[in-house]
Amino acid sequence: MLKEWLTRLRFLMSPKPNREIDEELQFHIERQAQEYIAAGMTPQEAHRKAVVAFGGIENVRAQSHKERPSYFLGTLLQDVRYALRQLRKSRSFTVTAVLTLSLGIGANAAIFTLVNAVLLKNLPVVDPSTLVRIGNTNECCVNWGAMDDGNYSLFATDDWHQLQRNAPEFEELAAMQSGIGQIIARRDKTQESARPVSSEFVSGNYFRTFGLKPQIGRLFTDADNVEGAPFVAVMSYDMWQNNYAGDPSVVGSTFWVNTKAVTITGIAPKGFYGDRLSSTPPDLYLPIESMPVLANAQHVHIPDRRWLYLIGRVKPGVAMAPLQAKISELVRQSFAATTIFSDEHGKRALAKVHVVLSPGGAGIQDMQDSYASKLKLLMWISGLVLLIACANIANLLLVRGMNRRAEMSVRTALGAMRTRIVRQLLTESIVLSIISGIVGLIVAYAGTRMLLAMAFPGAQAVPIDASPSGVVLAFAFGVSLLTGILFGVAPAWITSKANPADALRSGTRTTTSGASLLQRSLIVLQSALALVLLVGAGMFIQSLNKLRNIDLKLNSTNRYIIHFNPQAAGYSPAQVETLYRTIEERFHAIPGVQKVGISAYTPMEADNWGDGVQIQGQPDHHNWASWVRGNAEYLDSVGTHVLIGRGITTQDTSTSPAVAVVNQSFVQKFFKPGENPVGRRFGSPGPVSSGDFEIVGVVEDTAYNSATWKNHAMYFIPMTQRIPESARQRPIEKDTGLYAGAIVIHTERPMDNIQSLARQTLAAINPNLSVVKFQTFDEQIADRFTQDRMVTRLMTLFSILALLLATLGLYGVTSYTVARRTSEIGIRMALGANRSSVVGMIMRGAMLQTAIGLAAIGIPVAWFCVRYIESQLYETKGMSLAVLTIATLTLTAAAAAAGLIPAQRAASTNPSQALRTE
Template sequence: MLKEWLTRLRFLISPKPHREIDDELQFHIERQVQEYVATGMPQHEARRKAVVAFGGIESARAQTHEQRPSIFLGTLLQDVSYALRQLRKSRGFTVTAVLTLALGIGANAAIFTLVNAILLKNLPVVDPANLIRIGDNSECCVDSGIQDPGDYALFSTDTWQQLQKNAPEFEELAAMQSGLGTVIARRDKTQEAARSVASEFVSGNYFRTFGLQPRIGRLFTDADNVIGAPLVAVMSYNTWQNNYAGDPSVVGSIFWINTKAVIITGIAPKGFFGDRLSSSPPDFYLPIETVPVLTNRTFVHEPEQRWLYIIGRVKPGVAIAPLRAKINELVRQSFAATTTFSSELGKPYLAKVSVTLSPGGAGIQEMQDDYASKLKLLMWISGLVLLIACANIANLLLVRGMNRHEEMSIRTALGAMRTRIVRQLLTESLVLSMISGMAGLIVAYAGTRMLLAMAFPGAQGVPIDARPSGMVLAFAFGVSLLTGILFGVVPAWITSNADPADALRSGSRATTSGASLLQRSLIVLQSALALVLLVGAGMFIQSLNKLRNIDLKLNATNRYIVHFNPQAAGYSPAQVEALYRTIEDRFHAIPGIRKVGISSYTPMEANNMGRGVQIQGQPDLQDGASWLRTSSEYFDSVGTHILMGRVFTARDTSTSPSVAVVNQSFVNRFFKLGENPIGRHFGSPGPQTSGDFEIIGVVEDTAYNSATWKDHHMYFLPLTQRDPKSARKGPIDGDTSLYAEAIVLQTDRPMDNVQSLARQTLAAINPNLSVVKFQTFDEQIADRFTEDRMITRLMTLFSIVALLLATLGLYGVTAYTVTRRTSEIGIRMALGASRGSVVGMIMRGAMLQTAIGLAAIGIPVAWFCVRYIESQLYESKGISLAVLTIATLTLTAAATAAGLIPARRAASTNPSQALRTE
């Protein structure tokens, strides 16, 4: 007896860490049991007596820690160490849990990386909170006329200058080009070839408004943005590094931009990508007043032409509401001086003119507007995947806790308080979550790179870093911590509820209880959420298939599109007619090329030009229509068929009568059914302009700009024939509408070297004629479905992951149930139960959980959720019964497979082995 108490005392005062104490304690208990058994004592009595002998140690230790809070950190480190040892011992469980959670956390972190970069991140400028934008949408690019409703975000140069003079509430008020463009640039006195680069025209106080300092050299001043000032430019940091290896001599050197000598004054600061997030940020920044010199465009000082965004830095203490009222009044005054709003037609709309002052810290939110709804949807989807993963982890923890039941019983018998056991188990859950979070960051990095490739195919300069930022790291850590707490507490609490009497049993017996209600509930939840994701994926797949099957009335076979910029190459409008003939002749001379079409823009690129239309003799019927200039072979080159009359020929030149070809939607809108439009005249609304063009042909409705743009009224003009309205305004050198931007080549066979042939051909005509962009026609069409394709692929990927996790969860719970019911199954089979009846019994339990998840939760929730994604689906209203049926059958098949494996194992149980106990 004295020996036992001395042993207990030695443990109480031992300075050894608890890891060693726990190991020695277990050793001494087993040793004492063996000593008692050696004397003839039954084993269960020997174990009871040994536990009683050492029973106060765990309780005393727990009390000591309650009384000594100063060693909390040491206890925590011990718990973490113990948790790591336990996880190392159960490697199968650990690997499964870490991979499951890493997938859920990584998917969320990847989506959050894009959300943070696109929706939440401010520009890398000084004090972004004080920046205010005049306007709140991303209209583009050059606009005129009346807008209804009257909320404006684009402004003329005159309006910006008037706001600068009359709004002293702003410290600075900067203007910038609304549509980012391209210029042709090459460095002077080098062998560098001319190349097309992204550019942006900005005001002289642009960089000063953002509070930026140059990397080297200097940025713009107001003196740089005046008529007649020397031509200067600022180069972006990335262009300086990537193309010129950070060479300081770039500053002060001459670059030929659109054939004009321009001096580089400085390099923009590192990390600054412009005033908006773009997949092609500017390589060069140029002053606004250089637009007429470098691009020959005259709209810079035309009050009717709105083409600028405006962002300003407000002075401290300025109230926004009164400022907005003042800005609205100043904008109305500026608009009132224009011909558009001073006319009888425009005066009623002047009172409706308004602007919204919006936060400018994130810049011009073009990409935000495009991707906001899709990113928010992806956050919800990835959240559901994480929830399914967490349900799986909770089930794993519950199963693991049941397997440690005897251990918990012994600890309880030794005096451990329940809170102490819960804390230890919760520590294990948190450690597991943190490890999963770190693994999730790897998944997030790879996932972000995949998302960027899917969202911006082929883009090289997207200013979004796939590496996790501090915000993303904090997000991943927070998700990991929350996951560990929420889905670790309940399993820990249930596991800790161990009966000390179980420690007195020499062995464990299988029970007939099977899985707990909580475990089955988690399976029901997983099945329901998996069905929701499967239905969502099915709806997006169905929508994408509908989009792909739209008859675009285009022929993309062996068609190639070459974008070029004759204006940037130094050609005046008077010179382009000869240039276009040369281009046609040179390309026709290449073997294999059948058709050479030249146009203002091509069918499925994001471009559109429009104006009002009136048929001569029909003053009451006016509407808008899109238009473009084309060469005679253009319609054949894109596969557009003629329905009536003729298309352009070599006779339709700059000196011949003005003619036009219209599409079928144009005819349906402006002419009565059966009325012949050939020979009729139309033009811009007004008695003097409505007869400018004679209709010579009608072509079928081919898709332009968007595959879903219905009733798209269009007309086509000869490539070199001036618009009579423009001709009446002034000489040809001011008519920039004559510039074409695309060449469509049709070949007689697939050709891999068309791009290099196009570069060589244009360079041979003029070294400044460079290829701005090259695409196959198929690639251009596919680009119009990039966002739909991305969301569909991600929905499908997430739904497959959810299905896999739900299947694994059901398999795990069913297999655990079979293990727990081994004795019962053995008895049933000993009493004559057949293998089929055992399989049926197990399968009924497994399928019941799936059926409840589908019928009670999954189908109603899926039916409800589809309403919120209808706006992103093409021609889909409500849930598709076909999609719902396929999703249900898929989940049912997966559940059947998950239940059948353990059911067959149960049917193979040997009754004699199942009935043995220790």
């Protein structure tokens, strides 16, 4: 025994001329000591024996010189092994910490998966950095007229050809349809029925611009996009795999597309989902010049109809600023040749015409613009949850560190440097966070699938993979390292401040001190952040409730929407009047059907047709109004009520005078207060209004494009009546405005089999009449609130998680405080303190921390943050006092519950037993 202590004293008193060698010496001693600890020895015995086992200080130093090259790696491996042993020994702590952290890391990884796929990811094409889009806004689908700000992103076919000829700075300049359309397709010489598929009409150099190679077959060439060329198509890889099991014979086969024969030339490369991220990526790509015949689209060759997006690949060394100025001038020259910019008003608008060149590597970013603000908000929210989780783990580590003071004291007494101990403890924290990150990837996978289901309900082909990608894995690993350092540094530093004298004491001694200032500060921070998330969730819930409670002036009870495409089924505009009468008769023959509405589009469908309006006898104020075609039963089928005059009737046919029914906003916009609009006429703007339409009635305002679109002037015209201006300009065979897009069925009771009946009814009329989409009216309306509902649900979920973590953190610190103050509580009770006073003492401490978190940090920060989410809330300005009150009371109640349990335990302390533990 004397020899052991002399050896130890010699080690502690020896000079240390070389700090690096002393650290290496300590490394070998600690490595040996930990092997003894693993064998069951106490830390004191293990360290004493480790010093003796090396046989003296000089032998250790000699050995350290031999192993110096592997010193760092050996230390790291030793720290990791020791960390794993410590985590294995403290299983309850490890499980709690891993579950807490994995939720925080998994939530961040899930949100980042969407952020990466939607906001950060380029198209899967060659060298996306050299792609440039002409334009920076998103519009749909066919536009005409002058833009107020002069900024254009849609172009006519002639504009595209003009730029191709006069902008040699582009290696290639591709054009693509602005809206993903629907066509009816069926493979020839097979038993499959015609079905709707998504399609996109593109230029012949479309795939070449993106640098793509076919999976099999060939892609488009310029010769495919020539008027009169044979009809060809390129099929997407997903459609080829999902519908035809990768059958190579698909290439070269004939498909009937909108009743026209089309040859499949090739399969697009795997992973390519088109020029934009969409929940309905194209199944078939078709040349632009085939659109007039396949889709009867007359706007393809009308100079003032803008319908194309343009993306080009610029040559090396081209400067963007001069190119943008040149493209703007070329666009002005092209626009000047159209009728829109020929009058005085048009000439003034022409002077403002310009384009903005934007990066084209991510394609047309319509989904990005739609989801950007909400995804960024969710990243901040998930980051706050992770911060709360880190604070919770830091508190657990601080408590755990107090229980390891004896071990740290022994290591310090044996010569371990403080930096060495901090490094070991920090390694344990990082190992713990990496394990949590691995578990968090499982949470992220499930969370991403949930997010996709919430963001794109019912979508089957969203090109976003829920599986963690390399970027997501790197993100999760980086977050794990960051959190390990974040919650590990302070506890490691505090724990390392062990007093070496404690190692020589034969017993342990409890202290009367409670939680440290750092622990209390972490609880204050958790409470404040939890309140911020609770207030945010409450504000979004309030906003969503306001949206849902908007009176849309629609009746969705027992209403069903059947989208169909008579044009794709082969009907010409001259044939649709007979078709619509047949549809009405067949559906009315179904028992229980009360109304059969037929229209171009329906309310809350995210569609809008509009045109300029001028009241006869009034000057042209360049005002617009939306318009909808409908049959005699359409207004009743969607629940729109006539207020003045009459609605559309069966007498309003293709041969009767042109009439229109207007809504209240139309009357307010175009007529003076109290003026009766019935009998007045309006038409297209011009020096003198044509007065084509006679107003026969006024209906109440109803929601159409959006529930929040206020003062939405609209007019309704009979389904089969031609617009007089169109009738004057083109024959009926080219009047595509006569095509309907939806059937609204109103039944006297809910009918579960109405979808199958609808399919059978249309197929009986014509096998090519397929149901493009079927929804209840309630489902269609609910789809317009998808993003708001997603953010609200996630905010609520994150706030509940934050509340749970904050409550657990407060409970843990309060329990630890009670355990540390056992002797003090025993003395108080021995001196006459009753149970209620002990409970009150503990509860005051717990509630004080929560109150500080709420008053000093939580409420001011929440008040400040609401300003940044106002733009995403409906009719909300500033903090809602009701939401703040409810959030504060909820957090206070949770804090009271967390503090009451340890307080009751403290009040049950046996004074004599507590004093004996001292």
